[in-house]
Amino acid sequence: MAPKQYTVTGMSCEHCAASIREEVSEIPGVSEVVVDVAAKSVTVHGTDLDDARLRGAIVEAGYEVVDTVAV
Known part of the structure; x- marks a missing residue:
């Protein structure tokens, strides 16, 4: 299945990224969560x-999801 990518606002540091990775990783089916704070993106595989x-x-x-990006 194709990954899902989101534009997320409010992230400013590695702690922000870790919080998102922790929450999203708990969802069944998620194998990897890549957070790019500078690009304001979260990609889920x-x-x-x-x-x-x-x-x-x-x-x-x-954090706020402002957009879903086609990957």
């Missing part, structure tokens, strides 16, 4: 990825 759950996990970590 895995199988049967649920967009609503991924967005919810990012919000739960304290």
